[in-house]
Amino acid sequence: MSKDLKRIVEIGLLIYPEVHMATVLGLTDLFNLSNKNKQDALFPTLKVSHWQFDCITQKVIRINETYPELHTEPSIIILPPSLADPISIQLAQTYIPWLRQQNLNGAILASICAGAFLLGETGLIQNQKITLHWQHKELFEKRFPHIQLDLDPLIIDTGEIITAGGVMAWVDLGLQLVERYLDRTAMLKTAQILLVDPPGRQQSYYRAFSPKFDHGDDIILKVQKWLQDVYTQQINLSDLAKYACMEERTFLRRFKKATGMTSIDYCQHLRVDHAREKLQNSQVSIDRISWEVTMIQAPLEKSSTELLG
Missing domain, CATH: 1.10.10.60 (Homeodomain-like)
Known part of the structure; x- marks a missing residue:
């Protein structure tokens, strides 16, 4: 493989307590598979890295990566969903300085489902519209009253911030990033091999009506x-x-x-x-x-x- 770092796109996945590891591993496999589906060697190579808070150094550090011989920095950081309740305000503070610095360095920030709570704590999406799973709507609005939600799309991409709806929306996000950094042919071939639909679904297809009952009247x-x-x-x-x-x-x-x-x-x-x-x-x-x-x-x-x- 060429060592031309301009042709490497590093995608970082943040691992935090109670993270949905199936998303982390699934995206890792999806991006590695897409590298094999490139039609042209001139397209970038997708490098995947895993990041975690280190109690000894008190910093978020790289704990795993593909192509470790190529020294790069993340072009995008993905915040996976949680298996438990959305990350607390206190725990989120562990990751905020690092996430803000990554964004300052030019990295796109992306969240999946409840990962949006960690994204919200960064303060970087005050004037942007995002999506997440509709079941988290009321809690998210209480914690972040100034952030606009649109729960119909499965993915909202504003350029610097990308948000995806439900837990399994990692598939749609992953394929969309493959198309973004490689090409549509690579994305479609990856989807075909994985037997999944290409991006284009709407969260509204799956959302049940949840009436508001806690109004006090x-x-x-x-x-x-x-x-x-x-x-x-x-x-x-x-x-x-x-x-x-x-x-x-x-x-x-x-x-x-x-x-x-x-x-x-x-x-x-x-x-x-x-x-x-x-x-x-x-x-x-x-x-x-x-x-x-x-x-x-x-x-x-x-x-x-x-x-x-």
């Missing part, structure tokens, strides 16, 4: 629980307001303040989630499910006065 909570049972029936705004013992306008205002959405959007999410579950867990045909959803919606569209808000 007991009356609206009562309506929400009722809707879980009756949303497939022909209901309108007057039904909901009557059940809540409120005027319609008061109900609309209270419902949106508590849940963050209008009652009609709320019911629509319930129905879509119902259809998604049927598609995933039953043998009912798509046509039948579509018909059911259409029939449920029809009564709500009779007139503007009957809409759910």
Whole structure:
């Protein structure tokens, strides 16, 4: 192999307590495999390094690497997901100075799933939109209220920061980086060998509707629980307001303040989630499910006065 360091792209993987090691090892194998799928020797070689905090030196150090004879610095640092709860604020401080320095040196920072919590603690994504697994949404927003979330894409790439959604999004991230640093042919061949789809999925395909129940409005909570049972029936705004013992306008205002959405959007999410579950867990045909959803919606569209808000 040529020792021209300009043709080496080092990808660093950070190993921290409770890290998802399957992601670390999986990405290592994926990048090593992609090197074999290059169509042109002029393309860079992907070098993989593993980094960990050393208790003796009190520094984050390189503990493993491919092509150790080639002395390089990471072009990108990947923060894998965690098997436990997202990394705590206190533990994250162990890695923040090193991550900031890597970014200052020109390295891209990338996170997968709960790895976004460590990325958030760096303070480098205050004005950027990121993604992570939708189950972490509320906790992330509490810890980082000034960071924007978009939970529909599986990957958001802003150039200097890359974030990926769920735990298994490491496959999509890895393939996207192969295409970025090598070429599309190498990416497609790697995906073919691994029997995985090329990047392009959306996190929204998998996300279940998770209503907000911790808002503290007991009356609206009562309506929400009722809707879980009756949303497939022909209901309108007057039904909901009557059940809540409120005027319609008061109900609309209270419902949106508590849940963050209008009652009609709320019911629509319930129905879509119902259809998604049927598609995933039953043998009912798509046509039948579509018909059911259409029939449920029809009564709500009779007139503007009957809409759910």
